[in-house]
Amino acid sequence: MISDLRINGTNSLRMDFLLPKTILFQTDGISNADALLQNQNSQPHTGVDNMTVFSTENGEKAAILLDFGSEFAGGAAITVNHISLEKEVEFIIRFGESAAEAMADIGQKGACNDHSVRNFKMRLPQYSRTVIGKTGYRFLYLQLSEKETTVNLSRVEGVFTYRDIPYLGSFSCDQPVFNQIYDISAYTVHLCMQEMLWDGIKRDRLVWVGDMHPEILTVRSVFGDQKIVDDSLRLVSKEFPFPHYPNDFTTYGMWYFLILWDWYCYNGRVEFICELREYWKPLLNSLLKLIHNKSDPFDEAEFEKGFFLDWPTYETKEAESGVCGLFILALQSAEKICFVTGETSLGNICSEKIRILKNTRYEKTAKKQIAAVRALAGMDDEMFSAKVLTEGNGRGMSPFMSYYILSATAKTAGVSAALSMLKEYYGGMIKAGATTFWEDFDLDWLKNEVSITDLLGKTKYDIHGDNGKYCYRGFRHSLCHGWSGGPAAFLAEEVLGVKILEPGCRKIAVKPNLGNLKWAKGTYPTPYGVIDISAYKKKDETIDLKIDSPKGIEVITG
Numbered sequence: 001m002i003s004d005l006r007i008n009g010t011n012s013l014r015m016d017f018l019l020p021k022t023i024l025f026q027t028d029g030i031s032n033a034d035a036l037l038q039n040q041n042s043q044p045h046t047g048v049d050n051m052t053v054f055s056t057e058n059g060e061k062a063a064i065l066l067d068f069g070s071e072f073a074g075g076a077a078i079t080v081n082h083i084s085l086e087k088e089v090e091f092i093i094r095f096g097e098s099a100a101e102a103m104a105d106i107g108q109k110g111a112c113n114d115h116s117v118r119n120f121k122m123r124l125p126q127y128s129r130t131v132i133g134k135t136g137y138r139f140l141y142l143q144l145s146e147k148e149t150t151v152n153l154s155r156v157e158g159v160f161t162y163r164d165i166p167y168l169g170s171f172s173c174d175q176p177v178f179n180q181i182y183d184i185s186a187y188t189v190h191l192c193m194q195e196m197l198w199d200g201i202k203r204d205r206l207v208w209v210g211d212m213h214p215e216i217l218t219v220r221s222v223f224g225d226q227k228i229v230d231d232s233l234r235l236v237s238k239e240f241p242f243p244h245y246p247n248d249f250t251t252y253g254m255w256y257f258l259i260l261w262d263w264y265c266y267n268g269r270v271e272f273i274c275e276l277r278e279y280w281k282p283l284l285n286s287l288l289k290l291i292h293n294k295s296d297p298f299d300e301a302e303f304e305k306g307f308f309l310d311w312p313t314y315e316t317k318e319a320e321s322g323v324c325g326l327f328i329l330a331l332q333s334a335e336k337i338c339f340v341t342g343e344t345s346l347g348n349i350c351s352e353k354i355r356i357l358k359n360t361r362y363e364k365t366a367k368k369q370i371a372a373v374r375a376l377a378g379m380d381d382e383m384f385s386a387k388v389l390t391e392g393n394g395r396g397m398s399p400f401m402s403y404y405i406l407s408a409t410a411k412t413a414g415v416s417a418a419l420s421m422l423k424e425y426y427g428g429m430i431k432a433g434a435t436t437f438w439e440d441f442d443l444d445w446l447k448n449e450v451s452i453t454d455l456l457g458k459t460k461y462d463i464h465g466d467n468g469k470y471c472y473r474g475f476r477h478s479l480c481h482g483w484s485g486g487p488a489a490f491l492a493e494e495v496l497g498v499k500i501l502e503p504g505c506r507k508i509a510v511k512p513n514l515g516n517l518k519w520a521k522g523t524y525p526t527p528y529g530v531i532d533i534s535a536y537k538k539k540d541e542t543i544d545l546k547i548d549s550p551k552g553i554e555v556i557t558g
Contacts, residue, residue, distance in 0.1 A: 016160040023065070024453065025063075025064065028061070029061050029144070030052065031052070035052045042155045043079075044129055055149075056148060064143075071436040071479065072137070075135070075161075077129055078124060080126055081126065084150040087125075087126075088126070089144065091121070094141040096140075099139050100454070110473045110477070112475070116136070118202065135201070135202050136479075163194070169523055169530075170523045173517045173518075173520040177423055178419070178495075181430070186222040186485065190222075197215055198482065204439075209247055209256050209259065213259050216262065216263055217493075218489045222488055225267045243282075250287075254287065265503050266505060273341055290302055291327070296360070298324070303323075307320045308323070309326060310398060312367075312470075318362075318367055321362035321365060324357055327357055329376060335351055366388055368391075372409075373404055375408040390413050390421070394422075394425030395443055399484030415513040415515035416516045418515070428443050432450060432451055496521075498510055510533055511557060514535060519537060531550070532548040
């Protein structure tokens with residue numbers, strides 16, 4: 001069953017209704033629980049057939065934990081039939097991205113209602129169907145807290161809210177784990193395409209420019225040109241007018257130019273860049289003034305929120321060099337934006353400032369995030385970068401910076417090395433039960449084959465509630481975060497080898513690099529239609545490449 005939701009006057013979002021897949025937990029006060037797994041009528045009725053009964057008579061506790069099998073965005077619909085008290089009764093209703101979170105009350109291990117309510121006490125009347133909540137979840141806990149009563153439920157549904165758009169991009173190869181990683185990356189970003197391009201569907205239901213870049217790369221690789229990206233960038237320019245930096249972070253102004261160029265490079269709509277000129281031009285001038293003509297070009301006091309690349313490297317001694325690398329990449333994008341829009345003198349200043357930054361010398365770093373942006377910015381020699389990036393394989397990676405770490409590793413150490421890191425790190429999340437990719441993850445969290453489906457005893461390790469850092473500790477930690485969706489773009493760009501050479505995808509390179517894969521194939525959407533790519537490794541290690549591309553695109557393969 002699907003219905004439309006109107007957002008800003010258009011049919012942008014749709015709702016589907018899902019049944020739970022599994023019952024993970026129930027108390028003695030629950031009987032006939034399996035009825036909730038069956039496709040029964042959602043219409044309340046006065047009959048008694050095949051009801052799930054919640055009873056607190058004789059002091060029983062009536063509670064159940066449902067698993068919908070995969071994370072999604074939305075709420076729940078509960079159909080209540082007869083109540084023995086013949087009046088409304090109180091239920092505790094909790095949503096969770098892990099089983100343990102759904103069982104946790106507010107305050108336990110960071111469980112909270114930040115950005116979306118996931119913990120309710122509600123009075124439900126008999127013969128009713130009530131829709132509750134709008135969050136991100138997979139698990140649903142229901143408890144009848146009314147004393148000495150019996151309630152008949154005929155149906156509990158997940159109300160799945162999503163943007164109804166086709167998956168135009170695809171990827172498959174001979175190692176299924178990479179197919180899973182691509183699909184989950186795409187799905188994670190898709191879930192975050194709600195009213196705007198959000199960071200997360202439970203927490204961080206916000207437009208964070210500093211986190212949008214890997215999201216928009218996956219949007220264009222999987223879904224093509226989507227208005228939600230334009231709308232999100234417009235929102236930022238309206239909500240943070242100059243002299244504010246986007247989201248009040250100086251470095252997010254840098255990410256803004258990376259997003260703006262890469263989005264234009266994909267769709268070729270120069271009119272959109274021109275529309276935002278009154279925002280980005282003073283923003284760029286402000287950023288350029290931060291670069292002083294000396295060997296030490298930065299004064300941290302002039303940076304709002306300081307040298308912020310990402311949370312794990314924030315306030316470390318290496319952070320400045322990472323921001324320098326980001327600044328170079330941003331100004332390279334800004335320079336091209338200026339030349340495309342006729343701002344030649346401003347573009348020339350960008351060129352001059354890039355030269356100053358590239359001549360700045362910093363101590364070498366052992367942090368993968370910083371090494372990645374420095375490698376992509378051409379600040380370090382490839383041999384050194386490759387050593388830092390591949391040390392410990394997937395250890396030291398982070399979901400937000402994964403696209404940059406993987407891309408820099410492919411550039412310096414080769415695609416095989418990058419795929420090995422991707423397999424260990426993102427494959428580790430999948431082993432822990434991930435159906436969407438997380439805000440943060442560390443391979444050290446994988447202990448005793450734990451999973452987010454686990455129910456916890458008093459001393460059992462909790463992979464969700466016992467981990468997380470910075471602003472995302474415990475159950476506040478989001479298990480569906482758009483910034484973690486970069487692997488889909490990486491696989492399209494580095495394995496299938498799709499590189500945009502001219503704005504609007506008028507000219508595209510398709511040069512697959514299979515690394516240690518035997519074959520890979522997939523599709524890549526463009527404004528002209530979908531490119532179909534098939535690459536097989538022959539015995540002599542050369543590639544048998546087949547491409548079906550739409551008219552209007554020049555494809556370079558040599």
